[in-house]
Every structure is written in C-alpha cells, then in structure tokens.
Amino acid sequence: MKILVCIKQVPDMESKFKLNGEGNWYDGTDLAWRMNEYDEYAVEQAVQLKDQLGDADLTVLSIGPERVKEMMKKALAMGCDRGAHIADDDFFKKDPFEIASVVAEFAKDKGFDLIFTGMQSQDRGSGQVGVLVAEMLGLPSITTIVDFAFDNGQITAKRELEGGMKAIVKTRTPALMTCQLGLNTPRYPTLPNIMKAKKKELLSIPVSELLKVEAKQETAKMYFPEKKGGGLVLEGSVGDLVDQLIKILKDKTAVLA
Amino acid sequence: MKTLLVAEYRDGKVLNSTYELVAFAEKLGADSAMFLVGSDSTLPAYTGTLYLADVGKYSEFNPAVHKQLLLDVIAREQPDMVVFAHSSYGWDLAPRISLALNAAHISEVVDIVDGVPIVPVCNAKLRRAVKAKTAQMVLSLQGGAFGLENEPSGSPTVIPIDTDTAAQVEFCGYEEAEAGGVDLSKAGVIVSAGRGIGKPENLAMVEALAKALKGEYGASRPVVDSNWADHGRQVGTTGQTVSPKLYVACGISGAIQHLAGMKKSEFIVAINTDKDAPIGEVADVLVVTDLKEFVPALTEKLKNL
Numbered sequence: 001m002k003i004l005v006c007i008k009q010v011p012d013m014e015s016k017f018k019l020n021g022e023g024n025w026y027d028g029t030d031l032a033w034r035m036n037e038y039d040e041y042a043v044e045q046a047v048q049l050k051d052q053l054g055d056a057d058l059t060v061l062s063i064g065p066e067r068v069k070e071m072m073k074k075a076l077a078m079g080c081d082r083g084a085h086i087a088d089d090d091f092f093k094k095d096p097f098e099i100a101s102v103v104a105e106f107a108k109d110k111g112f113d114l115i116f117t118g119m120q121s122q123d124r125g126s127g128q129v130g131v132l133v134a135e136m137l138g139l140p141s142i143t144t145i146v147d148f149a150f151d152n153g154q155i156t157a158k159r160e161l162e163g164g165m166k167a168i169v170k171t172r173t174p175a176l177m178t179c180q181l182g183l184n185t186p187r188y189p190t191l192p193n194i195m196k197a198k199k200k201e202l203l204s205i206p207v208s209e210l211l212k213v214e215a216k217q218e219t220a221k222m223y224f225p226e227k228k229g230g231g232l233v234l235e236g237s238v239g240d241l242v243d244q245l246i247k248i249l250k251d252k253t254a255v256l257a
Numbered sequence: 258m259k260t261l262l263v264a265e266y267r268d269g270k271v272l273n274s275t276y277e278l279v280a281f282a283e284k285l286g287a288d289s290a291m292f293l294v295g296s297d298s299t300l301p302a303y304t305g306t307l308y309l310a311d312v313g314k315y316s317e318f319n320p321a322v323h324k325q326l327l328l329d330v331i332a333r334e335q336p337d338m339v340v341f342a343h344s345s346y347g348w349d350l351a352p353r354i355s356l357a358l359n360a361a362h363i364s365e366v367v368d369i370v371d372g373v374p375i376v377p378v379c380n381a382k383l384r385r386a387v388k389a390k391t392a393q394m395v396l397s398l399q400g401g402a403f404g405l406e407n408e409p410s411g412s413p414t415v416i417p418i419d420t421d422t423a424a425q426v427e428f429c430g431y432e433e434a435e436a437g438g439v440d441l442s443k444a445g446v447i448v449s450a451g452r453g454i455g456k457p458e459n460l461a462m463v464e465a466l467a468k469a470l471k472g473e474y475g476a477s478r479p480v481v482d483s484n485w486a487d488h489g490r491q492v493g494t495t496g497q498t499v500s501p502k503l504y505v506a507c508g509i510s511g512a513i514q515h516l517a518g519m520k521k522s523e524f525i526v527a528i529n530t531d532k533d534a535p536i537g538e539v540a541d542v543l544v545v546t547d548l549k550e551f552v553p554a555l556t557e558k559l560k561n562l
C-alpha cells in the first residue's frame with residue numbers, strides 16, 4: 001500500500017500579522033510556523049492505517065520554502081517514511097489550482113493507493129486543493145471526514161455535515177480523503193522517533209519541475225478588516241477589569257438583576 | 258450578468274443556504290437560474306428556471322453524478338458565475354466543477370466590493386480581494402454573509418434533467434448528531450470555553466462562572482474534539498446555534514464557524530489575551546487578559562454580589 005499525505009506549513013494564528021511589501025500577502029518574517037491543524041489529522045490517519053496494515057509506504061509532501069522541512073521532520077517523526085519537499089519560495093502566490101497541479105504532477109505515475117490532505121489550510125482556507133488533486137488524478141474523493149475505516153480495499157468514511165450530522169460514504173482505493181478536525185488524536189513524536197526521523201529520506205524537488213499550468217486567480221490585495229465600531233476593549237489589572245465588567249453587565253444586560 | 262445557483266437539499270428538505278444564493282444574485286442585480294437535485298414535492302420558493310434532477314434516482318450525496326448533471330446545465334445556460342454555498346455540499350462539489358470548466362473557483366466569499374470577491378484569511382484576521390483570471394467563475398459563499406432581505410417566495414418553472422453517469426462513491430445514509438443532554442438554545446446565559454483554557458482541568462473555572470451567572474457552559478470545537486467537553490456543548494456550524502442574553506467567550510479566537518453559532522447573542526463578552534482576535538469583531542466587550550486569572554476572580558466577585 002502506498003500512501004501520500006499533503007501537509008502545509010502555516011503561521012500560528014495568534015501571531016500579530018503585518019502585510020508584505022506588495023500588499024498581497026502577510027509578511028512572513030517574525031512569525032511562528034506550524035503544521036496546518038487539519039493536516040496533522042491527515043498524517044495521523046495515514047500512520048494509523050500503516051499500523052493497521054503492518055506494511056505500507058508513507059510519503060509526506062509539502063510545497064514551500066526551506067523552512068517547511070522542519071515541519072516535515074515532525075511528520076517523519078510521527079511515522080511517515082519519506083519526505084518530498086517541493087521547493088518553492090513563492091508558493092503563497094500560487095492559487096489552489098496551481099498547488100493541486102504540482103501535487104498531481106508529483107503523484108501521477110507513483111501509484112498511490114490513498115492520498116490524505118487536510119480539508120482546508122488555516123491561512124488561505126480555500127478548501128480546494130484536496131478535491132482538485134483527486135479530480136486531476138481521476139480518483140474518487142471523500143471530503144471533510146471525521147471517521148475512517150479501511151478493510152481490504154474498501155473505505156468507509158463519515159463526512160461531517162452542518163449541525164454535527166454525518167453522512168456515511170463508501171468507496172474503494174485508489175482514493176483521496178480530506179481530513180476534518182477531530183478525525184483522530186494526532187500523536188506527539190517521541191524522542192526516539194525524532195532521532196529516527198533524522199535518518200529518513202527528505203528529498204527536495206524544485207517546483208519548476210512540476211509546475212506546468214498557470215493560475216486562474218490572483219490576489220488583488222490583502223488588508224485588515226475594518227473594526228466594526230461599538231465594541232469596547234478593556235485592558236488593565238485583573239481586579240479593575242472584574243469591576244469594570246460587572247458594572248457593564250449591570251448597566252447593559254439584565255442578567256445580574 | 259448571469260448566475261447559476263446550486264441549491265442544497267438534505268434529508269428531504271431544501272436548505273436555507275439556498276436562499277442566501279438567491280439573495281446574493283439579487284444583491285448583484287444578476288439574472289439567475291437554479292440547479293437542484295431534489296424532489297418536485299418540495300420545491301424551493303424561487304421565481305425562475307429550476308433545473309431539477311430527481312434525488313430518488315441520484316441520491317442526496319453523489320459527487321460524480323451531481324457534477325455531470327450540473328455540467329450539463331452549465332453547458333445549456335452558459336452562466337458567468339456558478340454559485341455554491343461554502344458548505345459540506347458546496348466545498349465538495351465546487352472544485353470538481355471549476356476544474357471541469359477550467360474556471361477560477363473563489364471560495365468562502367464574504368463580500369463583493371467593486372465586483373471583486375472578498376475572502377477571509379488567517380482565521381479572518383485578514384481579508385483578501387481575489388480576482389478571477391478566467392471569464393467564467395465559480396464562487397462559494399460563506400454562510401450568513403449574504404443575508405436574506407425578504408422571506409423567500411415564488412414558485413419555479415421546472416425543467417427535469419437526467420444523466421447516466423456512474424457513481425464513484427456510495428452514500429449509505431446519515432448518522433444523526435450525538436444527542437447532547439443540554440439544549441443550549443434555551444439558556445439565558447452561556448459561558449463557553451475555547452482552546453485558550455489550555456488544559457481540561459480549566460474547564461471547571463468556566464463551568465463555575467456559568468453557574469455564578471445562572472447559565473450553562475458551552476465549548477468551541479477543539480475543546481470538544483479533545484474530549485474535554487461533550488459534543489452536546491459545542492457552539493457553531495457543526496454544533497448548536499444559540500442566542501442567549503449574554504454569551505461569554507473564554508479563550509475563543511472567533512473563527513467564522515464559531516461565530517455562525519453565537520453572533521446573534523444579545524450581549525457578547527470575550528476574554529482573550531490577543532487584542533486582535535477576530536472574536537473582537539462581534540464582541541460588545543473584549544477583555545484583554547489571561548482567562549486563568551480573570552475568570553476565577555470574576556466568579557468570586559459575582560458570588561459575593
């Protein structure tokens with residue numbers, strides 16, 4: 001069984017963001033980077049499947065600058081076997097169609113039985129790349145899965161719908177799954193596994209070797225949303241804040257009456 | 258400008274998100290036609306042409322088949338825009354359509370400014386204006402972004418459609434949401450815990466504050482996903498929708514999917530260490546502080562009132 005997992009590196013969402021010089025993305029300096037939350041579930045599911053089968057070959061792929069290798073090492077330490085780093089300093093300018101095309105170009109003649117992606121990236125959040133890769137490769141795909149079972153080529157997944165309802169969907173390999181939060185409990189890499197990961201293959205491939213299409217959309221500009229007035233921001237010592245809030249609750253709501 | 262609206266149908270009903278698509282087309286002043294895999298016994302309240310495929314034959318979830326049905330209609334209608342809700346149905350089908358059409362797909366659209374779609378970035382801390390480079394485009398709209406001005410009305414002119422495409426996946430039915438013990442929609446006060454509580458033990462302080470305010474406690478999704486709280490407590494698109502007199506968000510960043518479940522609350526207080534957290538956009542009061550110190554102190558004071 002050959003499995004591919006696609007992971008993206010994203011900034012910590014609690015970061016203080018600034019715009020870049022061109023005003024079309026956020027500035028990448030001084031940010032803390034981590035693995036896209038949705039992709040952690042994708043890695044974990046792939047590793048769990050490998051554990052279940054006893055024998056599988058797991059490739060983890062990421063498109064991005066040199067720094068994404070740090071995150072890829074985490075995926076290797078979680079249990080992936082090899083890494084394919086698609087080196088691209090300008091990846092943030094690429095649209096979902098280009099990113100998906102690069103992944104599909106990489107995957108097309110490698111015979112992956114299963115591909116896992118996140119359902120969306122936390123920064124761009126287009127929620128498109130996974131489905132596009134599947135369509136480009138002519139594979140069935142199941143999106144937003146919160147449950148995954150595999151038995152002898154048969155996949156039974158639960159898709160999460162609005163309001164917490166789930167749809168039970170079956171398909172067969174080869175196929176692609178996009179992973180939703182809560183699918184599993186992503187493991188923390190252990191120290192011995194971090195050491196082992198250092199010896200695993202992590203190849204870099206220039207993106208130019210795989211990119212054969214042009215973007216269908218572009219960012220005209222990026223900006224901060226206007227703060228809608230009215231909201232009060234309170235800062236200060238805890239004691240003062242407590243008193244201020246209680247006064248506001250008394251004045252503005254009936255809950256303390 | 259001509260739009261094709263992709264209506265949504267689930268569990269025997271046309272979903273309300275369908276009418277947000279109608280509102281969007283109206284806002285744009287665009288002509289529209291509608292596509293639905295549904296039933297002629299439950300037609301949407303819509304004036305215009307409805308291309309209708311029989312859900313009994315094609316099932317409520319069947320991507321490859323719905324895709325072909327929709328592509329056939331697009332070929333007939335030649336719309337400038339194909340519009341979906343950015344929902345479990347829309348984000349599944351829209352990319353398939355955009356690829357087949359060779360058209361740009363702009364997802365999670367929250368606004369249109371000067372004809373250009375606007376989408377959120379980084380948990381809605383930033384916005385992006387996105388230009389399509391293709392003449393035709395596919396859009397998926399963030400729920401609630403294009404509200405209904407009027408009660409939906411009208412009855413469509415139905416054109417039945419068919420295909421003989423083969424399915425790629427098999428839809429085996431629904432599983433209902435776990436029945437939670439609490440109906441948060443009835444609570445007058447809700448105090449919710451987010452990932453900012455840091456560890457499961459700290460849920461107790463949120464619970465204590467809820468109790469001091471004579472309310473219920475709720476939770477954001479990561480708190481539920483980590484099994485720190487039951488799914489029955491989750492607020493948001495995949496949890497409950499609430500509108501209490503007072504909603505207190507403790508350590509919740511304010512992701513769109515959480516806001517969708519609580520932004521109609523009468524009064525919203527957010528407690529967050531990050532002054533720029535998007536929850537600030539809906540909060541009447543944002544208290545910038547560490548909840549681990551503030552919440553117990555507030556609870557103590559309330560008890561002694």
Ligand SMILES: Cc1cc2nc3c(=O)[nH]c(=O)nc-3n(C[C@H](O)[C@H](O)[C@H](O)COP(=O)(O)OP(=O)(O)OC[C@H]3O[C@@H](n4cnc5c(N)ncnc54)[C@H](O)[C@@H]3O)c2cc1C
Pocket residue numbers: 013014120181450451452453454476477478479480491492493494495496497507508509510511512513514515518528529530531534546547548549
């Ligand atoms: C299809 C879909 C459906 C979803 N449905 C839901 C849903 O129904 N409900 C839901 O909630 N989410 C839902 N989500 C997830 C949503 O996108 C967010 O990931 C989630 O709401 C984030 O939860 P959070 O705010 O608790 O965590 P985070 O985004 O991690 O935010 C934690 C916050 O706590 C603050 N903080 C940290 N430490 C402290 C401290 N000591 N004191 C005070 N503040 C602190 C931080 O500044 C931050 O703002 C859904 C996502 C998808 C894709």
Ligand SMILES: Nc1ncnc2c1ncn2[C@@H]1O[C@H](COP(=O)(O)O)[C@@H](O)[C@H]1O
Pocket residue numbers: 006007008009036038039042061062063064091096099116117118119120121122124125126127128129130
């Ligand atoms: N630069 C990237 N490198 C590898 N995988 C990616 C990249 N961008 C997106 N993906 C994958 O596609 C999923 C959806 O991303 P998006 O369409 O950007 O919301 C992510 O969860 C990843 O699994």
